[in-house]
Amino acid sequence: MNEENFFVLFIDIVQSRWDDIFVALQEHLFLSFISIVIAILISVPLGIFISRRKKLAEPFIAVTAIFQTVPSLALFGFLIPFLGIGNTTAIIALTVYALLPILRNTYTGITSVDQSSIEAGRGMGMTDLQILMKIEVPLSLPVIMAGVRTATVLTIGVATLATFVGAGGLGDIIYRGLTSNKDELVLAGALPATILALGFDLILKLLENAATPKGVKAKK
Amino acid sequence: MITFEHISKKFPDGTEALKDINLHIEKGELLTLIGPSGCGKTTTMKMINRLIEPSGGQIHIDGKPISEQNPVELRRNIGYVIQQIGLLPHMTIAENIALIPNLKKWDKNKTEKRIDELLNLVGLEPSTFRSRYPLELSGGQQQRVGVIRALAAEPPIILMDEPFSALDPISREQLQDELVKLQKEIQKTIVFVTHDMDEAMKIADRIAIMKDGEILQLDTPDRLLRHPKNEFVRNFIGDERMAKGQTPSAVDLMIRKVATVKESRGLAEAFRFMKSEQVDSLVVTGPDQEYKGVVTIEHVQNHYDDDNKRIHDLIEKVEPILPGVLYPEIAKRFAEKEPISIPVVEAGKLVGLVTRSSMMRGLAGLEQHSYREEGALNE
Numbered sequence: 001m002n003e004e005n006f007f008v009l010f011i012d013i014v015q016s017r018w019d020d021i022f023v024a025l026q027e028h029l030f031l032s033f034i035s036i037v038i039a040i041l042i043s044v045p046l047g048i049f050i051s052r053r054k055k056l057a058e059p060f061i062a063v064t065a066i067f068q069t070v071p072s073l074a075l076f077g078f079l080i081p082f083l084g085i086g087n088t089t090a091i092i093a094l095t096v097y098a099l100l101p102i103l104r105n106t107y108t109g110i111t112s113v114d115q116s117s118i119e120a121g122r123g124m125g126m127t128d129l130q131i132l133m134k135i136e137v138p139l140s141l142p143v144i145m146a147g148v149r150t151a152t153v154l155t156i157g158v159a160t161l162a163t164f165v166g167a168g169g170l171g172d173i174i175y176r177g178l179t180s181n182k183d184e185l186v187l188a189g190a191l192p193a194t195i196l197a198l199g200f201d202l203i204l205k206l207l208e209n210a211a212t213p214k215g216v217k218a219k220k
Numbered sequence: 221m222i223t224f225e226h227i228s229k230k231f232p233d234g235t236e237a238l239k240d241i242n243l244h245i246e247k248g249e250l251l252t253l254i255g256p257s258g259c260g261k262t263t264t265m266k267m268i269n270r271l272i273e274p275s276g277g278q279i280h281i282d283g284k285p286i287s288e289q290n291p292v293e294l295r296r297n298i299g300y301v302i303q304q305i306g307l308l309p310h311m312t313i314a315e316n317i318a319l320i321p322n323l324k325k326w327d328k329n330k331t332e333k334r335i336d337e338l339l340n341l342v343g344l345e346p347s348t349f350r351s352r353y354p355l356e357l358s359g360g361q362q363q364r365v366g367v368i369r370a371l372a373a374e375p376p377i378i379l380m381d382e383p384f385s386a387l388d389p390i391s392r393e394q395l396q397d398e399l400v401k402l403q404k405e406i407q408k409t410i411v412f413v414t415h416d417m418d419e420a421m422k423i424a425d426r427i428a429i430m431k432d433g434e435i436l437q438l439d440t441p442d443r444l445l446r447h448p449k450n451e452f453v454r455n456f457i458g459d460e461r462m463a464k465g466q467t468p469s470a471v472d473l474m475i476r477k478v479a480t481v482k483e484s485r486g487l488a489e490a491f492r493f494m495k496s497e498q499v500d501s502l503v504v505t506g507p508d509q510e511y512k513g514v515v516t517i518e519h520v521q522n523h524y525d526d527d528n529k530r531i532h533d534l535i536e537k538v539e540p541i542l543p544g545v546l547y548p549e550i551a552k553r554f555a556e557k558e559p560i561s562i563p564v565v566e567a568g569k570l571v572g573l574v575t576r577s578s579m580m581r582g583l584a585g586l587e588q589h590s591y592r593e594e595g596a597l598n599e
Contacts, residue, residue, distance in 0.1 A: 120306025123269060123379075124320050124369075125295030138310050213310030215353030 010184040017188060020173065025192050027168035031087065032155045032196075035094035039151060043099050044144065047106025048132065057107055064100040072097065072158045076165050090159070090167035097158050098151035105147025109140030141211040149204035156197040160189070170196075221247040221409045222268060222377065227277035229263055229433075237263045238433040241277070247376075250403055250410040252420040255430035255456075261413045264430070265379050268411060269298045281377070296324055299370030299378035299408075303386050305362050307354035313339075313365055314350040320373040338368035342398060360391030367399070371406070380412045384419065396422055417457060429453055470550060471543045473582035474564045474572030480505045483512060483532040490531055491520050501560045503570055504535050511565045514538045540565035541574070547583070550574060 014021065050057040070078075075093050083089040113136050121131045163171030173189030176182075224243040230236050238260045245251050253261035266272040267279060270291040279286050286294055307316050314335050321331040336346040342364040354362055363383060370378050384392045400423055403410065414420050420427050421441045428438040429452075437449040446467070448454040481490050481502040490502060494517050504512040513535035523529045540563040541550065553562060554576065564572040 114304075114306075114309070116302060116304030116306040117308050119271075119304075120300065120302060120366075121308070123271060123295060123300035123302065123306075125292050125297075125323060126319075127292055130323070135308060139308075215309045215311065215355060 006184060009182075010187055013182070013184045013188050017173070017185070021170075021188055021192065024168060024170045024172050024189065025196070027172075028156070028159055028162075028170045028193065028196065031090050031094060031162050031167060031169055032152070032159045035091050035155055035159075036098055036148070036152050038091070038095045039098035039102055039155075040148060042095070043102035043147075044106050047103050047144075048110055048136075050103075051107050051110040054111075061100070061104055061107065064103050067096045068100045072161055073164065076161055080165060085166035087167045089165045090162035090169075093165070094155050094159055094162070098155050101150040101154065102144070102147040105150075106140070106144050109143030109147075110136050112143070113139045138213055139216070141213075142208055142216075145204065145208040145211045149201060149208060152200050152204060153197050156193060156200060160193055221245055221282065222411070223280045224264075224267075225278045225280070227264075227267065227274045227279065229260070229267075229272065230275045236433055238274070241433075241435060243428065243435065243438070245409060245411060247409055248407040249425040250412060250423060252412045252414055252424040252427050253430060254414055254417065254420045254427055257415065259430040260433040261415075261428075261430050262381055265381060265411050265413050268377070268379055269295045269300060296320055296373065297375050297377070299373075299375045301363075301366050301370045301378065301380040301383045303382040305354075305359075305366045305386075307362055307365060307369070309354050312351050312353055313344075313357070316354065316365060317369050317372050319369065324373055326373070334372060338371060341371075341402070342368055358391070359387050360395060363387060363391075363395060364398070367395075367402075371408075375408070377409045377411070380410060382413055382415065385414065385416060392419075399423055429456060431456075468547045468582055469543065470541050470545045470562075470564045470572070470574055473547065473550060473579045474543075474574045475578045476572045478503050478563075478570060478573040480509075480570070481515065481531055482506075483530070483535070485531045487520050487524055487526075487529055487531065487534070490515065491517070491524060494520070502531075503563055503573060504531060505570055509569045511540055511563055511568065511570045514559075514561070514563065516560060538563060540570075542566060543571060547579075550579065554579070 046060065050060050067075075072093070075096065076089070079089045079093055083092065117135050117139070118131055121135050126134065159169050160171035160174060162169045163175050170189045170193045174186050174193075175189075177185030177187075177189060222243075222245040224241050227238055227241040227243075228236070229238040241260075241264060243264075253264055255261050263272055267274055268281075268286075270286060273287075307313075308319075311319075314332075317335045317338060318331050321334060326334075335350065339346040339349055344361065344364060349357075349361075349365075354365070357365070366383065367380075370380075384395050387395065396419060403423075412420075412423065424441055426438060426440055427444055429436045429444070431452060437444065437453050439447070444453070444457060448457060479493070479497050479499045479502050481493070481504055483504055483506070494500065494502060500517040502515050504515060506512055515531055515534050515536065519534050519536070523534060538559050538561075541553070543564055543566055550562065553559070561573050561575040563570055564574060
């Protein structure tokens with residue numbers, strides 16, 4: 001199989017399977033997006049909580065780190081006996097993966113906010129909630145956003161494994177290509193996943209910049 | 221205005237930060253708390269806005285115990301300035317100044333007017349500085365904003381925790397001057413923590429010197445200089461500064477290297493010595509610099525022909541003074557008794573000599589000429 005042939009085959013397969021690829025892309029986006037949103041909803045408040053109780057911080061971060069070290073395929077397989085197959089299982093597994101980067105960055109971001117700003121705020125009569133919302137969150141937002149970005153790129157990659165729990169996604173296309181020994185079909189699944197990851201990385205990078213307060217950028 | 225009654229503080233680790241502090245701060249006065257690190261000065265200050273709670277005792281503001289007030293409400297009526305400045309970097313200067321007015325839900329127009337007024341007060345042009353961010357300002361400018369932010373909602377009390385000590389010396393001097401000027405206008409009750417005695421002397425109405433959780437002495441700068449209560453206070457204020465105090469004492473007005481002569485010397489020798497050194501009197505001392513008296517050149521000349529006379533026979537008992545005697549008393553002595561000079565003696569030993577010219581030099585703040593070679597006639 002020479003280069004030209006492979007390229008022609010790839011174009012052919014993209015054209016003939018376009019509908020399948022498009023559906024898989026939508027599923028992939030859906031799984032990744034829902035997982036990331038859930039991970040943010042868990043990790044950001046948890047990160048803020050452990051930044052208040054530093055003794056709890058290490059154990060919590062350690063647990064999420066252990067989740068992350070479990071081989072992804074094994075995690076999916078491990079969840080099947082409990083949750084069966086389907087979207088729920090995939091989303092839970094992906095969420096577990098996305099927890100660590102967001103949790104760690106939220107914790108780091110909040111705890112590295114300049115203590116003098118917080119002391120000034122408290123001394124001026126801000127409530128704890130006002131200190132959180134007006135000082136700590138705005139100042140740590142760039143770091144939190146960086147965590148979300150890492151988690152998103154990671155999740156889009158790992159979501160290709162959702163096919164093994166019957167949740168679809170671009171992994172379907174790749175898996176079909178592997179079993180039928182069609183490299184062009186593998187590429188037709190892998191390429192959109194890569195583009196998706198890179199695209200999100202770029203968008204979130206821009207968001208991260210936008211989240212950096214103007215006055216903090218000024219010093220750089 | 222603010223009253224501390226038997227305030228004590230024990231930290232959970234057992235350290236006793238404050239022991240029975242009793243303190244009354246008058247309305248409109250600038251009181252500085254000063255002492256070595258760990259003396260409890262910052263702890264004392266932070267109790268006023270309840271950032272630290274006492275373990276025992278009661279603090280009243282305007283007669284009301286603060287322990288019964290909501291800490292958040294209390295703090296909104298007490299300005300707070302800290303060493304690290306603590307401007308919020310993500311907010312503009314105007315937003316930083318507006319923080320407390322906004323927390324207190326002031327009318328927008330009133331707040332905007334107040335921001336301009338305050339910026340003008342510290343010489344920062346509102347049109348330039350309103351929309352800047354803290355990190356675009358120099359340290360001195362930032363702390364000016366820190367001070368006016370504390371003034372924004374017109375609190376009757378302001379707490380300042382070493383506000384100028386992180387600044388460069390020039391900015392520090394400027395801000396101290398501005399604070400003194402500002403305080404004349406605004407007449408707030410200010411509690412100012414510092415470890416810098418020069419700063420305290422410059423700005424304070426009263427100074428509380430603290431050590432090991434106790435107030436050793438609470439007095440005006442002038443009274444502290446004149447009447448330090450004990451050795452620690454004296455050392456803390458510093459000998460040099462004592463001398464710099466408003467009223468000079470004998471130490472500032474005397475020469476230290478004095479032309480002396482021993483009792484057993486002959487008159488001819490003494491006369492030649494006085495001529496060569498161009499002095500008109502010598503201080504007579506014993507073997508260990510004990511003060512014996514003074515001989516004058518006239519006296520020596522009068523008895524010059526008497527071979528049997530020695531210095532011992534011509535001693536005049538000029539009453540010496542202690543080093544701490546203040547200028548008015550010395551001047552009075554010169555006026556009344558017209559001595560040529562007055563020896564300064566401590567524990568029986570000669571330490572210096574006040575002459576009319578050394579007194580003038582001392583009052584003018586000039587360095588004293590040292591007598592060029594001490595005791596050419598000493599044994």
